[in-house]
Amino acid sequence: MKAYKSMISSSDTVHGISPRVSSYEEVRERRTRRTTGILGKAAVFLILLLYAVCLMLPFYVLFVTSITPYQELMGSMSFIWWPQEVTWEAFVPFISTDNILADDIGVPILHGFLNTLWSTLLTTTVSLFVSGLAAYCYSKIRFKGKEVLFMFQLATMMIPMATMTVPSLLWYETLGWTHSWFPIIIPGLFGGATTIFFLRSYMASVPNETLEAAKIDGLGPFRIFLKIVFPQAIPAFIAQFIFAFVGGYNNYMGPLLYLSDDPQNYTLQLVVTELRTFYNQPGQVCASCLIALVPLIIVYVIFQRFFIEGISIGGGKE
Template sequence: MSQIRKKKIADSVIFVALSAGAVFMIAPLLWMLSTSVKQKSDVFALPPVWIPNEFDFSKYAEIWTAGPLLSGIQNSLIISLSVTIVGSFTSSLAAFAFAKLRLKNKNALFLLLLSAMMIPYPSLMIPQFSMFAGAGWIDTLLPLIIPPIFGNIVMVFFLRQYLINVPNAVIEAAKIDGTSFFGIFTKIIFPLIKPAIAAQFILWFMAVWNDYLAPIIYLNSPDKLTIQLVIANFNATYAIQTDYPLIMAASIIALLPMLIVFLIFQKQIIESIAISGVKG
């Protein structure tokens, strides 16, 4: 009896500790939200005002003309969608070949591709930049789209792991029926690994959407910037005028899409990350 009571007390203490921790995690974001609807005078009020007397949503209208926010969202969408859609196709096709098809030196080739994970992007960015400069692609979205659509080795790796557990019999039967290998992929393999592809797709989409280093190297013109660069510019421009509500409103717009995607798919995202970590 006392054992159970002891556990209950311990659980309550831990619950309080976890709640306090949760407040620390969420407070900066709530403060961001609160700042974005404050009037300028409230921003610098001491002691701080968490819930402003008057909600002022005017900054959410102003941000669209204060900087190229809309084109930023468009550019980010173009990059993220083309990269993840085409890249998921090439990656899953390759994963199928690596997991299920017979090919001489298949594993050696796979290891070669895996070695790319050991090379950090900063070690590649200078030659890549000069390649794309030669092609006249600076200040276009192409350098951000073209390399990743050839496939993502991380995705190939996880899908291959997933496919290895699929029994060969399914594929052998289709082979004997004379189905083409691409047919086997579209009719059998793709439906089978759809959940795994979806999870990897979402994670990759988030990574591309949130990327900063590659865009900052290639993009200059205001109408070419991605959303992340746009809010960084908002920050640099409007901090001097101490227009924090404007900056925070723009940052929230940049944050929101991924936050919504996460809240909708949180179960799948959390599961696939947990699996990747335990296996990795």
């Protein structure tokens, strides 16, 4: 209010549109605002820094514990910020063939990583492709019964199938699929309702004129999808890919139910949990966690823009 008043009074001066003459009050107010501004900024920065340190602390603990000798750790009654003698021994069973399961899985972390990678990439890619095609049809092709089918597809989103994970064992046992990759992979190949819904709303922005022109040029629907719709919806696909990939990489319950009885089938997360039976020293547990975490964190840091954008656009539209 004060600033507003002084502005009026300053424009009343002889020069009319001359440089504003600030009143005493205004100068004082501005000065106090600036000092609280700087103090406030520093406080904000410090709180954010403190929070970041708290969040990152577990990673430091993980690292230090993994390089601390077992004896030193067991004899200590407080946290060891840095070991007297650094040892990398805890990593050995996981990154070499010097382990009890070597006959089955060779280098455990590598074996688990490859299993996780192929299974996750396969389901994620196929699922995205199938969902993308369905989304394209729902958004750009006219066909009888479209509204009814889409309503049905939407309704499936409401069904909390996650609660049925354990009872589903019955169905997969009947199919003879337990103790195999099928329950992890096959259901995922048919696409997902949430993905379809999200991709569909994104594809709505692809101009119909372009598609009509392509149709006149004689392009079939599949090629229109591949050459026109897909390239324009790539950000949406990346967002969904990241969701699905992180979910698959970190999946614990699925592999636990179906893959944990055969070391050959261990995924990365199972390597960490199952090898704990044999290597349960704190350093070894921390070492295996650390190696399992690093690949995804590196990918995240490189592509963090896509992660964060993907999460914020993906989540908001669900």
